[in-house]
Amino acid sequence: MAKNKVSFKLKSKLSELDTLCEYLERFGQSLGLSKKCIFEANLALDELFTNIISYGFKDNKEHTIEITISHKNNKLIFSIEDDGLPFNPTKAEAPDLECTIEECKIGGLGIHLAKNLMDEVCYQRCKEKNILTLKKNIKEAEPAKKRAKG
Amino acid sequence: MEIIEENQSGINIFKLNGRLDSNTSQGFEKKIFQAIDDGSKNMIIDFKDLEYISSAGLRVILKATKALKREEGKMMLCDMQDYVKEVFEIAGFDSFLPIVGSMDDALQSF
Numbered sequence: 001m002a003k004n005k006v007s008f009k010l011k012s013k014l015s016e017l018d019t020l021c022e023y024l025e026r027f028g029q030s031l032g033l034s035k036k037c038i039f040e041a042n043l044a045l046d047e048l049f050t051n052i053i054s055y056g057f058k059d060n061k062e063h064t065i066e067i068t069i070s071h072k073n074n075k076l077i078f079s080i081e082d083d084g085l086p087f088n089p090t091k092a093e094a095p096d097l098e099c100t101i102e103e104c105k106i107g108g109l110g111i112h113l114a115k116n117l118m119d120e121v122c123y124q125r126c127k128e129k130n131i132l133t134l135k136k137n138i139k140e141a142e143p144a145k146k147r148a149k150g
Numbered sequence: 151m152e153i154i155e156e157n158q159s160g161i162n163i164f165k166l167n168g169r170l171d172s173n174t175s176q177g178f179e180k181k182i183f184q185a186i187d188d189g190s191k192n193m194i195i196d197f198k199d200l201e202y203i204s205s206a207g208l209r210v211i212l213k214a215t216k217a218l219k220r221e222e223g224k225m226m227l228c229d230m231q232d233y234v235k236e237v238f239e240i241a242g243f244d245s246f247l248p249i250v251g252s253m254d255d256a257l258q259s260f
Contacts, residue, residue, distance in 0.1 A: 014172050036233040097242030110205040116240045
């Protein structure tokens with residue numbers, strides 16, 4: 001039976017993106033989510049995680065980022081907790097999407113993607129930690145296809 | 151990620167297979183810019199077997215497109231999965247990057 005909740009810890013290094021992907025795929029497949037839905041969730045969490053480890057820590061120590069994924073009432077709920085510098089991505093400036101190729105800059109794009117791929121993004125600073133809660137509406141998980149009889 | 155390089159009538163073709171993210175984008179950047187340094191002006195990136203792209207991958211494609219434009223060359227992107235194309239659309243990149251359906255369409259545009 002599909003589990004409704006999974007928590008795991010990632011180290012503050014880029015190679016952990018593969019671990020993130022593995023957890024998301026396993027969780028998504030157990031719920032029968034579409035490839036597109038798993039992809040979008042993966043991309044949003046990738047961008048926020050990459051942002052945290054690229055800009056969140058000023059020391060050279062290894063940090064831990066805790067991720068929780070759960071499923072309730074046709075919503076996927078994600079939380080990302082880190083002990084880095086305070087940073088509220090919901091207040092980050094949106095990139096200029098009307099720009100020409102010459103003017104186009106890549107800064108801020110990751111957060112823009114994450115916000116667009118989720119239905120809700122909520123930020124809290126609590127006990128020296130950044131806590132991001134993301135919600136994504138999903139359609140009713142499709143039951144496994146029955147084999148045609150006869 | 152695996153990158154297969156081919157050359158067809160002077161056009162450099164890069165076939166991407168796997169995941170283009172912050173871990174793999176540097177290798178891709180190196181390959182593309184090596185080709186530009188070697189004088190390549192026309193390129194096609196084949197997305198058929200690409201499963202995943204993040205903003206790190208978009209950054210390399212933007213940088214390479216700009217570099218080719220300066221050399222009066224061009225880059226075509228083809229055969230994307232719908233959800234990969236959606237990333238280009240959300241980023242607003244589809245307004246200035248030529249994305250076409252198939253490799254044939256890409257080849258014919260040169």
